[in-house]
Amino acid sequence: MSNTEILKKISNKTVKTGVIGLGYVGLPLAVTFANNGVEILGFEKNKDKAKAVNEAQNYIGDVTDADLTNVVKETKKLSATADFTRIKECDAVIICVPTPLDKFKKPDMSYIESSCIDIAKNMKPGTFISLESTTYPTTTEDFMKPIIEKESGLKEGKDFWLCFSPERVDPGNINYKTDNTPKIVGALGTEAAEIAEALYGLAIKHLHMVSSPRIAEMTKILENTYRLVNISLINELALLSGKMNIDIWEVIEAAKTKPYGFQAFYPGPGIGGHCIPLDPFYLEHIAKNFNFELSMIHTAGAINDRMSHRMMNKISFALNRHKKSMGGSTILFMGIAYKPDIADARESPALLIMDQLKKKGANILYHDPYIPEFTDDHGNKYICSELTDKLLSDADCVVFTTNHSCFKVEQIIEKAKLVVDLRNAVKSVKIEDGKVFKL
Ligand SMILES: NC(=O)c1ccc[n+]([C@@H]2O[C@H](COP(=O)([O-])OP(=O)(O)OC[C@H]3O[C@@H](n4cnc5c(N)ncnc54)[C@H](O)[C@@H]3O)[C@@H](O)[C@H]2O)c1
Structure with missing residues (x-):
């Protein structure tokens, strides 16, 4: 299967897109796409959240009530469900589920894993899949791809396409929102890259395409590690300064x-x-x-x-x-x-x-x-x-x-x-x- 069909749907904005996980990242992303005329079906395990979205009840600070009401009640471009069999209705699916650490500070990949299984069991051939959850480099290629191929019996690059595009949302930031924060996109193969660029281009103003998912995965971790290291450094200097009667x-x-x-x-x-x-x-x-x-x-x-x-x-x-x-x-x-x-x-x-x-x-x-x-x-x-x-x-x-x-x-x-x-x-x-x- 070539990527021509999905590219055509993207170009005439009939590409139905699923967003899995409607939290701090998923809901603003879903609303941004819907605001730009893309039909979005949100998949959410928490039935109360799915219901809230369908009733246009906002629970995320970075989404305005007016935008949510507009896309749910007026244009009807956004709806939500807990029924994952409806993934088969989607041409593209974007995953925004949590990636916490377990009590031993090890990555808890169970959310990504269960999303991959839900997608694999329900998707139609020709689906484009993008992961936005923060994770370690190699996840898209070495963790997601084998699960989806095994559970679906389909082949990556032929029957479906994969991409990693990290969310960079900064909650509470009044200047930079989902649509005007430059987005890193790293897809597996040139066909996937073409789809990814076209799809995200419908809703996001600036895309920065990189050569692979693992470059995109490492980029996101670099950004957050940079902050961890520098904040920890200034915290340590603040503690010393306190002892030395220096105002940090x-x-x-x-x-x-x-x-x-x-x-x-x-x-x-x-x-x-x-x-x-x-x-x-x-x-x-x-x-x-x-x-x-x-x-x-x-x-x-x-x-x-x-x-x-x-x-x-x-x-x-x-x-x-x-x-x-x-x-x-x-x-x-x-x-x-x-x-x-x-x-x-x-x-x-x-x-x-x-x-x-x-x-x-x-x-x-x-x-x-x-x-x-x-x-x-x-x-x-x-x-x-x-x-x-x-x-x-x-x-x-x-x-x-x-x-x-x-x-x-x-x-x-x-x-x-x-x-x-x-x-x-x-x-x-x-x-x-x-x-x-x-x-
Ligand atoms: N919050 C941020 O500021 C931020 C910024 C950048 C990146 N991220 C990354 O984005 C990802 C999501 O973070 P978040 O803050 O939106 O989390 P969140 O907890 O706010 O939202 C995740 C949503 O996914 C739902 N969910 C969990 N498992 C599911 C499944 N299998 N299927 C469907 N829905 C499921 C949860 O009920 C929840 O509503 C994480 O990897 C996080 O590291 C978060």
Whole structure:
């Protein structure tokens, strides 16, 4: 089978495209394609999410309610299902499922594997398949291809085509969205590359074609590893600077005046989110197959792992200065999302610090306007406290863990007895002696 038929469908925009996994990555991608006139069928294991999409109920911050309503109710270009037999309706399928680490910090490939099986068992010959989930280099060729060929009895490059195109979404970024973030595309073979370029070109403004899936896979891991290593470096320097009575924030501002060769990274209580703390360990895993030790990633990960413990010590030190012990103190966390102005607390360092303090007997409260409640890994349920003057003044310590732009820092400091600022939230506020402790 040649790729002529699917290319024709792409050129007249009748290419029906499945998106598997409608989360932070999949839903914005599905809406972007649908907005550009492509009929999208979303496949989602979580039936509540599929139902929400079909009712145009938005659950992802980077998708606007208006866009979702438009593509679901008006143009009817987007619908969702949990029925994977409907993959046979699709000409192209894009996979956006999670790629977490297991408890031994090894890649959990089960989501990609089950998607491949669902596709293989249901697809028609001539289907184009693209993986967007972050993973280790060689996944598309050495992990996905054999599963799909075995389960479908079809042949890659002849009966179906494969590609890897990493998602680069930056949740909460108001300038760069799915359609205007340049997209890396690496396909297996020239026919697949032709399809990939044409299909993604329908919705994405700038494509950067690379020669193979493994180049694209490595590119994505390089981007995230670069951030892990540099944030871990600045966190370590921040801890040293704290001991030496040097304001690391002033140092960074000074270094930034260099017009070349320096890019600023900012310290904080640790690295969170679904990507940076996890993805580099996918590379570490595959490197072991080549008997290669990635010591830089390992060290950066170890620095990050220790951050929550160091932050706990910092809070304990501040309480001590106020002649209070950790046990029995009430500690209010301002912000539990892993970064400002988003509603995502996955892998958030705030949760790790809260957990450690709880184990030491502290009474933990939090306020985060984006996250009304959450349940931690031990099943403890937390509900967002309403931010009142009394809440602030009753707390023995208020900790800034996320610098949401809506926080009225000056007022919070005025009412609080003691503040530990792990995000440079208080930068423009005059600090009373002994009241604010910084990272
Ligand atoms: N969130 C980000 O900022 C970001 C950025 C770039 C890349 N990524 C990568 O994109 C991938 C997806 O991340 P995400 O943040 O969208 O995850 P997510 O958890 O928000 O969404 C994944 C969705 O897939 C669904 N799902 C799981 N298994 C499924 C299956 N077999 N079939 C159908 N649906 C299934 C889940 O119910 C969920 O709705 C990951 O590999 C991640 O590393 C994420």
